[in-house]
Amino acid sequence: MKIELEVNGKKRELNIEPRRTLADALREDLGLTGTHLGCEHGVCGACTVILDGKAVRSCLMFAAQCGGREVRTVESLAADDGTPHPLQAAFVAEHGLQCGFCTPGFLMLVTAALEGDPDIVEDEERLRELLTSNLCRCTGYEGIRRAVVRAAGDMKAFS
């Protein structure tokens, strides 16, 4: 079936089987391999993307459901000249990643959360709850938590 959707600000047309998950459509059909697939059953969060402003598991949605909608992936974060997004810079500064497999998912989870409510970093419990959404086998989460707090400050300073 044919669908048209917006991916990272550009209109894209896809001709896909209904069984194509959004994750596979992004990776296989659009070549956006920044979105990672770990478990394919909603647990790890490596596949998290932003759909119409909300963080969702792209392994648990079909591309067929995304006609007319806006998807943002990790590829949308850095500026055109390659300058990292403040959140990406904060992940580097705070050792928020080691192997990096989980990183695209965390970046999109946190981007949606900070856009929705930057004050989430003021509330330790809510921030902890948010970060339990995704799995990281390397960092122990503390670097990620610090990166989010730092980025929230940087993003406020920017705006």
Add this chain to the structure above:
Amino acid sequence: MKPAPFDYRAVGSPQEAVSALAERPGEARVLAGGQSLVLEMNYRRERPKLLVDINGISELERIEEEGGVLWVGALVRHRDFEEPVSADPLGRLLSRVSRYIGHPPIRTRGTMAGSLAYAHPVAEWPAVAVALDAGIELLGPDGPRAVSAGDFFLRPFATACRPGEMITGVRLPLLGENSGVGFAEQRRTQASFALVAAVATLTVEDGTITAARIGLAGVAGRPIRAREAEEYLLGSPLSAEAFAEAGRRAVRETDPLPEPHAGVAYRRHAVGVLAGRALEQAAADLEGRA
């Protein structure tokens, strides 16, 4: 893994959904939040021939309060309950419980009705529905009908919703101002389903309990109400001893299925403790301490 092939149909009304389901009797499935169905399909434990996507039926996104009942449309997501949807204590109960379901991205898409239809034996919403005697509204080829939650859940992953029918909404009774609510569960990790869960509500007049509801999940093939424990509480004051005794009585009403992560004896013990805690929370909620 990847799902087996299927046809996909997005529909705009409940009637359209039911007509679409009728095209492939027994081989079509409703797609709501997809947070259980798509993973079952990824595992190929589910191989529907047709998916009927109800996400475009905007009338099912509504929540309405009328005549002592909260009506929750089939597309209301877990996350919509995080801020209380009603000033009645029921709003606080739904808010408290919603935070135990998976984590934020799962709650953004998953629906209350989808959770009832999936009927995981330790899911939170089915336990709440049974505790409150919720009414589950179904629409099928022969028109609408309603089933009470006590009759809706049959076995793990099996309900009274027939192939060809869909849930359109859930009716939850308001509890009344002099009521308190509590919820407690035991789980292995933040993201896993619970092993055992307990829901409790208490209504009090002049310091005496006039109504008690206790719903338990993970202690039988379906969520149950601990009726003997509820009855024991009627006429009693709010007291820690009464709650502990009610917890012990609730244990007698359970019949857990063996399960690898938690044995039968463990779950019987745990549910007594959790029922007691849920009742204490309900009492604290009533006294404005929670």
